[in-house]
Amino acid sequence: MKLTGNTIFITGGGSGIGRGLAEALHKRGNAIIISGRRKGHLEEVCKANPGMSYVELDVEDTKSIASAAEKLIKDHPKLNVLINNAGIMQADDVAGVVEDALIVSTITTNLMGPMRMTSALIEHLKAQESSYVINVTSGLAFIPLAMAAVYSSTKAAMHSYSQSLRYKLRGTSVKCLELAPPWVKTELMGDNDDPRQMPLDEFIAETMQVLESDNHEILTERAKMLRNNAGPNEAAFVDQFNDMLAAPAKEGALSH
Ligand SMILES: NC(=O)c1ccc[n+]([C@@H]2O[C@H](COP(=O)([O-])OP(=O)(O)OC[C@H]3O[C@@H](n4cnc5c(N)ncnc54)[C@H](OP(=O)(O)O)[C@@H]3O)[C@@H](O)[C@H]2O)c1
Numbered sequence: 001m002k003l004t005g006n007t008i009f010i011t012g013g014g015s016g017i018g019r020g021l022a023e024a025l026h027k028r029g030n031a032i033i034i035s036g037r038r039k040g041h042l043e044e045v046c047k048a049n050p051g052m053s054y055v056e057l058d059v060e061d062t063k064s065i066a067s068a069a070e071k072l073i074k075d076h077p078k079l080n081v082l083i084n085n086a087g088i089m090q091a092d093d094v095a096g097v098v099e100d101a102l103i104v105s106t107i108t109t110n111l112m113g114p115m116r117m118t119s120a121l122i123e124h125l126k127a128q129e130s131s132y133v134i135n136v137t138s139g140l141a142f143i144p145l146a147m148a149a150v151y152s153s154t155k156a157a158m159h160s161y162s163q164s165l166r167y168k169l170r171g172t173s174v175k176c177l178e179l180a181p182p183w184v185k186t187e188l189m190g191d192n193d194d195p196r197q198m199p200l201d202e203f204i205a206e207t208m209q210v211l212e213s214d215n216h217e218i219l220t221e222r223a224k225m226l227r228n229n230a231g232p233n234e235a236a237f238v239d240q241f242n243d244m245l246a247a248p249a250k251e252g253a254l255s256h
Contacts, residue, residue, distance in 0.1 A: 001132060001177070001211050004029040007078040011059055011117060012086030014041030016186030017136065020204040021083065026052055028208075033076060035068060036086065059086050059113030060105065069120035080131035082121050083179075084114035087136065087154075089188045094149040103150055110154035115161060125174045133169075134177045134218075135162045139226035141180055143234075146242045155180075166216060175216075179207065182222035196249050198222055 008025055012018040013034025026032045026049050035057035036042055042054035055071055058064040072079055087110045092098050118133055125131040141159040144152035159178060166176040185197040198220070206220040219227055229237045 001175075001214075002130075003208065003212055006081045006132075007031040007033075007076050008081040008083060009033045009055075009072055009076070009079055009121075010035065010083040010085055011057060011113070012036050013054070014038055014045055016188060016200070017181060017184060017203070018083070018085040019045055020200050021085070021207070022052065023049055024204050024208050030081075031076065031078070033072065033079075057086075059117060060108045062116060065113075065116050065120050069117070069124075072121070073124050078128070079121070079124065080128040081134065082117065082125065082132070083134045083136065084117055085136040086113060087188070089148055089151045091147050091189070092150050093147070098150065106150045107154055110151065111157050111161075114158060118165065122174070126172050129173055131174045132177060133165060133174060134179055135165075137162070137178055137180045139180055139182050139223045143226045143229060143238055143241050145245060146238075147246070177211075177216055177218055179211075179218040180223050180227060181207075182220055182226070194249055 003025065006025075008022075008030050010018050010022050010032065013022040013032070014036040018034065018036075022032050022034050022045065032049070032052045033055055034042055034045055034052065035055045037056070037058050039056055042056070046052045046054050055068045056064075057068045088106060090102050090106065092102055114135055122133075125133065135158055137158045138152075138155040140148070140152040141155035144156070146152075159180075162176050162178040169176055181198075181203060183194075183197050184203045185192075185200055203220060207218060210218045210220065217227070226241075
């Protein structure tokens with residue numbers, strides 16, 4: 001992907017990976033519009049990065065998606081990149097009763113949100129000379145983390161959806177990329193100092209390099225171990241991975 005001269009809309013750009021991508025892409029000469037629910041975060045990021053703008057958005061709310069899409073198309077007619085990054089992750093225990101609110105909010109945000117956002121912008125993207133839908137999934141799309149089973153399922157579903165989208169968009173000006181991060185230090189599951197997390201700045205730097213390639217899947221080295229392990233030995237690997245993450249961190253242990 002050409003990393004300059006685009007007009008890029010990022011959901012969840014007020015923190016974490018979304019903010020990191022927004023700032024790196026802003027520095028590379030792209031027009032950036034970030035979005036999310038917490039206006040204070042959006043204002044702070046835009047203040048720190050003159051020229052960046054924001055749209056308030058709740059991807060759980062269909063009306064909010066429709067009004068954000070309308071505003072984007074009106075105010076940014078050259079919009080050619082959608083990054084579906086907004087997401088939530090909560091621990092669950094699927095061997096017991098799981099709160100319905102967790103199931104509904106996780107699936108609505110992580111799966112229905114990107115599907116609806118893509119649907120709201122796809123005709124606009126197809127009318128551009130060259131455009132992209134970039135779906136932020138996870139290494140957990142390929143190997144589930146059993147203590148976040150609902151979350152892992154949404155990411156596996158987003159991997160499937162991204163493949164269908166890519167196939168259906170062949171022959172159009174729109175490409176679909178899947179960005180599957182490993183475990184990165186953000187506030188996704190609250191503040192946490194586990195040393196197995198990849199520092200955010202290292203993740204963004206490596207991701208920017210891979211984004212510049214022609215790869216459909218944007219994988220840092222740390223994410224490849226999960227991506228490459230599906231196959232006949234998947235069940236044993238799922239057990240090994242979950243046993244390892246349930247244990248305290250050891251020097252050099254794997255991360256997702
Ligand atoms: N960190 C990791 O280890 C990791 C690994 C693999 C994949 N990922 C994925 O990376 C993406 C970004 O996560 P992160 O780690 O950067 O965590 P984060 O800092 O918590 O970022 C999540 C962002 O999503 C936004 N968001 C959440 N619900 C939303 C909603 N209903 N409407 C609009 N925006 C919403 C949040 O903004 P508001 O709260 O202001 O709305 C926030 O800016 C997620 O899709 C996550 O699943 C993260």
